[in-house]
Amino acid sequence: MxxxxxxxxxxxxxxxxxxxxxxxxxxxxxxxxxxxxxxxxxxNSDLSSIPVQKVMDTLVDHIQYLREMDLHILYEPLQTSLSMDANFAMMQRILNNIFSNIQKYCDPWKDIVIQTTIEENQLKMSFTNSINHHLDKVESNGIGLK
Missing domain, CATH: 1.20.5 (Single alpha-helices involved in coiled-coils or other helix-helix interfaces)
Incomplete structure (x- = not known):
């Protein structure tokens, strides 16, 4: 290309x-x-101070991808200048796992609701979707459980 x-x-x-x-x-x-x-x-958690907005931007990238797959996402963007102690690579891995599961298992005809808030100095994320009960096989390696 x-x-x-x-x-x-x-x-x-x-x-x-x-x-x-x-x-x-x-x-x-x-x-x-x-x-x-x-x-x-x-x-080893390797925590460092990272802007919360960096995590939010990663989240929005995943949401954009789901929207390009014609999935309907309900999400109100969170803009903040706060920072947090976290391992950004692990945050990316967690989000990759969540969105991979949404892609594989969601009911594509139902809304996917993603909420982000900052409460009591903590970043909180909520992901809600309906499971597609018409799937033939569920694949899992159990990484998400760990």
Whole structure:
């Protein structure tokens, strides 16, 4: 696509290859993370001060992606200048897991409600959706439980 060829057919093929590769990398990354959870004896949280807005921006990116899949999201953006002590990589991982589960298991004909608030100096997030009961198989590696 960088070559700026005008042939839409090839552009679509390259885009599909890119998406397939992203899926493969995500799968391998999750397996590696699962392996590290099983064999780790200690957990290092590596907290640092990060802007809450950075987490909100990541959340909005995920919401945009769901909207591009024609899912209906109810969300009121939260704008803040506060910071929090967190491990941003783990925050990203948590959001990736939540949104991956929404993509796989949500009822696409029902609203997905995402709420974010700051209460008593804590960032609170709530994700509500209906489960698609017409799925044939539920895939899980149990990472979310950990």
């Amino acid at each position: 960088n070559l700026k060829r005008d042939d839409i057919k090839f552009r679509d093929q390259y885009l599909q290859k890119c998406l397939d590769k992203v899926e493969e990398i995500t799968y391998l990354s999750n397996k590696m993370f699962e392996y590290s959870l099983v064999f780790s004896t200690e957990y």
